[in-house]
Amino acid sequence: MQSCLVLGGGGFLGINLCHRLVAAGFRVRAFGRGCLFPAALEGVEWQRGDFSDAGSVADAIGSVDVVFHLIHNGTPQSATLDMTGDIRHNLLPSLALLEMVRTAGAPRIVFVSSGGTIYGRAERIPTPETSLANPITAYGITKLAIEKYLGLYEHLYGLDYRVLRLTNPFGPYQVPVKNQGLIAAIISRALRGESIEIWGDGKAIRDFIFVDDAIEALLLAALDQSNQRVFNIGSGQGRSVKDVIALIEHVMNQRLDIHWNAGRPIDVPRSVVTIDRARDVLRWLPKTSFEAGLERTIDWWRSFAL
């Protein structure tokens, strides 16, 4: 891998990934609608564009070796409110991307899927990659469909790809937009002394992964030569929303003002994945404890907000 393109390079994961790729000495191009932290993309060739604009995407691909596909326009909630829009803005452009990649010297695609939404009402917790996908959001269905088209393109045209089913990443550069990113939402509101809206009773279990560890998995997936295609990437540990709040209160040494709202049907009660495959095949393991990740995230917010 010499050069790579990060689709969605201006977002939370994208910025962190670009950082890491530049540090590792790769030529990095980032593509997206915008970036809240342009200074964070130093050393990166930025190309502004819309994912639905096939011409811009094709320009961005050029002759890179690896395409990281991190774009999903909208959230699990917004996708479910406008399923047709979700298909038009995510599924169709992703399919167009596959066709471009096929005709562009066939770089590898690393696609960031969703460990948090693809399994839905999971048969087993923690959930292995071999479980049936029963998404309860349109977001999860679109991610699943893109995974299946990747498999089809490999079958028909030899497309080279890896899928990472990422759970709930958190860390620096995650800002709460449209109710996404529980930890970012809590910290940012706490720092401003604002109250925090939570959906559900706090007993929902999630699998949080510190962003640096997730990014390491993306790099390993870009280089992987195994026969596996789909990898869960998470901590492998479940943690309740209540526990997360308590820990943030502890680290920030501050009592949080939580407003509890009724649960939403798009939120699964429990979401935790197994990470044995990534450990065995990618030789990947998360290195950052949840507490250490929280501290680094809070430090970032303090340095950035003050």
Next chain:
Amino acid sequence: MQSCLVLGGGGFLGINLCHRLVAAGFRVRAFGRGCLFPAALEGVEWQRGDFSDAGSVADAIGSVDVVFHLIHNGTPQSATLDMTGDIRHNLLPSLALLEMVRTAGAPRIVFVSSGGTIYGRAERIPTPETSLANPITAYGITKLAIEKYLGLYEHLYGLDYRVLRLTNPFGPYQVPVKNQGLIAAIISRALRGESIEIWGDGKAIRDFIFVDDAIEALLLAALDQSNQRVFNIGSGQGRSVKDVIALIEHVMNQRLDIHWNAGRPIDVPRSVVTIDRARDVLRWLPKTSFEAGLERTIDWWRSFAL
């Protein structure tokens, strides 16, 4: 169930289903782009329309109790050549259908999915419903996505649905269009004394089900009150293309002129499903032997063609 709508009522399965429903005393409306055998739809209210035209579909739904969704524009091959078109003409209108059904007094939907294409490179033969879907055609991916949206609509809005994953149905009113329907293609060409094009070496294994048996399963699915949602419907028996040809030669007492072409990547080597769930839950079993089904199909072609 008093009244029902058959989307795709002018096609092979649709005509057979309408017949059966009328015989059972139901009020039947059929919707589709056209019907090659209008006389076969006696007693059925025919509404001509395009599935992509939401207004026509909504009109057709009216206040029926059950909607049978049998429409798929295109074939596994054509869908794979134009994946975007397949999404536009099948996935998006199916999603629009779910939204219409939700706001139309919520009739049950019985969706005909594809046992032949949804599993793709199946983990197990015969394949149970619990197997992972790894389609090797865009057709199979779209069917899978529609199944997932049905599940999502049940989760969010209580939509009432059943999915039948049908293998390779054959019988009267199946005419070979765009290389679909192996048995219909062979018989019709044999009757005209034409040569027959076959893709692959004849060793491909398929699960053929006589149409009357498939239709019986559709009726039972419309009435089912179990907790199951997805049912394989096939014979449960594998049969090679070569065996099928030999049997047709035997029944027609005629030597066939076969042109063997190279295999296509969209054809799986083996496709056979388990039918235990339909047997146990729907109390359904195929009643027509393959040989008897062939004879009835050949009789139909002879009466129709001569």
